Structures are given as structure tokens and as C-alpha cells.
Amino acid sequence: MTRLDTTLSVxxxxxxxDLAALTLRLGLGAVFLAHALAKPLVFTMPGTAAFFAASGFPGWTAYPVFLAELLGGLALLAGFRTRLVALALLPVMAGALLVHxxxxxxxxxxxxxxxxVAFLMIALGAQALLGDGAFALGRRQRG
Known part of the structure; x- marks a missing residue:
């Protein structure tokens, strides 16, 4: 492969x-970021903790769920460790599934x-299978 061929492939x-994986990744990232930010900005964290407690979960679990959704949403938007992040968000959604x-x-x-919630779980599974997609921080160049 010549230097020109390498440059053109990059x-x-x-x-x-790759564009489909990107589209799914951006959609999931936006949803998780919105869900995370709704907790402190709309429902307040004490209100979210009270909802978790009323739903049968310890109230304190609202805080790690908030962090998982926030950091997971940002990681998905950036394309950072996409497969791992999608898999890591599945238990969060399993908890939401139990509530709903x-x-x-x-x-x-x-x-x-x-x-x-079930659709988001399926979409996370698909993202884990597809990987980063285009324009991701974690993207490896194909050679």
C-alpha cells in the first residue's frame, strides 16, 4: 500500500x-444525557431518591444511576468505549424495567x-454489537 493509498483510506x-452505528450511538447518548440531567434539574436529586425509594430501591441508588446515565451518555456521544458503556448501561435499564x-x-x-425501556435495552444491545461507528474517539482505523 502506498502512502497515497493510506492517506486516501483515512x-x-x-x-x-459505520454511519448507522454513529446514528444509534448519538441517539442513545442524547437520551441517556437527557435522562441524567432530568434528575437534578427537573425532579431534583432528593426527589429522584424519594422516587427510587418508593419504587423499592434504596434511595441512595439514585446517585450512582445519575452518574451512570450522565457519564454513559457523554461517553456514547463521544464514542469512547462504546461497547463497554452500552453493556454497562444495561443493568441500569433492567432496574428501570422492573419499575415500569x-x-x-x-x-x-x-x-x-x-x-x-425495553426498546432502549435492545438498542444498547445492538450498539454493543455494532461498536463505535464513525467519528468516535475510540475508533480504530481500518487498514
Whole structure:
């Protein structure tokens, strides 16, 4: 491979699969960042802790969940350790699934149903399988 070929391959347009992984990664990152920021900015952290306690979890777990969503969302947006972050967020979503499971299927129902949480879990699994995608900090160049 010549120096020109190497330069052109680095400058080439990302493949559609890489763009799809990027799109999913950015969407998931935005959702997790929004969910994290809603805790202190909308519900307050004491209010979030009270909700966790009312849902059967220790109130203090609101704080590590907030951090997981915040740091996980930022990592996904940046494309940093995408596979690991997607897998690490699955237990957080499993906890959310337990909260929403008794409320029925539709998330628009009273108390929010479980379909949105289940979809996020499937999307995280897909992201873990796909990896970083284009324009990621953790991206390795194909050679």
C-alpha cells in the first residue's frame, strides 16, 4: 500500500454501517444525557431518591444511576468505549424495567409502561454489537 493509498483510506467516507452505528450511538447518548440531567434539574436529586425509594430501591441508588446515565451518555456521544458503556448501561435499564413492568406495555400509560425501556435495552444491545461507528474517539482505523 502506498502512502497515497493510506492517506486516501483515512480520508474516505465512512461506510453506511459505520454511519448507522454513529446514528444509534448519538441517539442513545442524547437520551441517556437527557435522562441524567432530568434528575437534578427537573425532579431534583432528593426527589429522584424519594422516587427510587418508593419504587423499592434504596434511595441512595439514585446517585450512582445519575452518574451512570450522565457519564454513559457523554461517553456514547463521544464514542469512547462504546461497547463497554452500552453493556454497562444495561443493568441500569433492567432496574428501570422492573419499575415500569407493572404499569403495562405503553409508556404513555399512567406510571409509564415498559416498552420504551425495553426498546432502549435492545438498542444498547445492538450498539454493543455494532461498536463505535464513525467519528468516535475510540475508533480504530481500518487498514
Amino acid at each position: 480520508l474516505s467516507v465512512p461506510r453506511s454501517a 413492568l407493572p404499569n403495562g406495555w405503553m409508556f404513555s400509560g399512567q406510571g409509564g409502561g415498559w416498552e420504551y
